[in-house]
Amino acid sequence: MLIGFMGVGKGRTARCLADQTGMFALDCDDLIESYANKRIRTIFSEDGEPAFRELEKKAARWLEKNVNASVISTGGGFVNVENIKAIGTVVYLHSDFDSIIKSIKSHPNAEKKIKKRPLLQDMEAARKLYNTRLPIYRRVADVEVFMADRPVARVAEEIVERVKMLKLKKS
Numbered sequence: 001m002l003i004g005f006m007g008v009g010k011g012r013t014a015r016c017l018a019d020q021t022g023m024f025a026l027d028c029d030d031l032i033e034s035y036a037n038k039r040i041r042t043i044f045s046e047d048g049e050p051a052f053r054e055l056e057k058k059a060a061r062w063l064e065k066n067v068n069a070s071v072i073s074t075g076g077g078f079v080n081v082e083n084i085k086a087i088g089t090v091v092y093l094h095s096d097f098d099s100i101i102k103s104i105k106s107h108p109n110a111e112k113k114i115k116k117r118p119l120l121q122d123m124e125a126a127r128k129l130y131n132t133r134l135p136i137y138r139r140v141a142d143v144e145v146f147m148a149d150r151p152v153a154r155v156a157e158e159i160v161e162r163v164k165m166l167k168l169k170k171s
């Protein structure tokens with residue numbers, strides 16, 4: 001499963017990994033939106049962030065029980081669910097805050113990409129959140145991969161290789 005800050009590229013890396021491995025990619029944010037039948041920003045504005053975090057926990061319990069042999073991309077705060085390590089191998093996608101924001105802003109759909117993320121509305125608060133989250137991502141991860149300016153196919157190949165090595169070491 002892929003963890004990391006909003007907009008680092010978990011979604012497109014998961015799709016590329018799915019393509020390379022023949023597995024299906026699931027996205028936790030998408031699962032929650034379809035379960036709640038609401039957009040994430042509507043869940044935040046109508047029900048509040050704690051309600052969203054409860055939905056993340058529910059998704060995490062469901063994933064642990066029911067899903068294997070899949071690539072899972074997660075929301076930026078999913079790292080805080082307590083059973084994350086029981087779901088599968090955790091891969092942290094790393095990039096620095098400024099590169100992440102630069103990449104989001106240069107996307108043709110930048111406005112939409114920012115609008116859909118309630119925690120990206122205030123850039124200074126988002127930077128603080130990044131600084132708080134970084135050590136948590138690093139503590140939880142089994143593998144850390146650098147994203148900055150690398151072709152997504154190379155990143156996905158590195159992930160496949162390193163997860164394979166990790167599993168060999170453990171067996």
Ligand SMILES: Nc1ncnc2c1ncn2[C@@H]1O[C@H](COP(=O)(O)OP(=O)(O)OP(=O)(O)O)[C@@H](O)[C@H]1O
Nearest residue numbers: 005006007008009010011012013073103104106107
């Ligand atoms: N083909 C691409 N090449 C380079 N950068 C891209 C490409 N597609 C998307 N990006 C950039 O990578 C970032 C993440 O894209 P992605 O589509 O994975 O978004 P996401 O799934 O919403 O991100 P995340 O899941 O990490 O929150 C965005 O900032 C986007 O601008």
Ligand SMILES: O=C(O)C1=C[C@@H](O)[C@@H](O)[C@H](O)C1
Nearest residue numbers: 006029040075076077117118
């Ligand atoms: O970093 C976060 O806490 C979030 C990231 C998004 O992927 C969404 O899960 C939601 O907007 C919260």
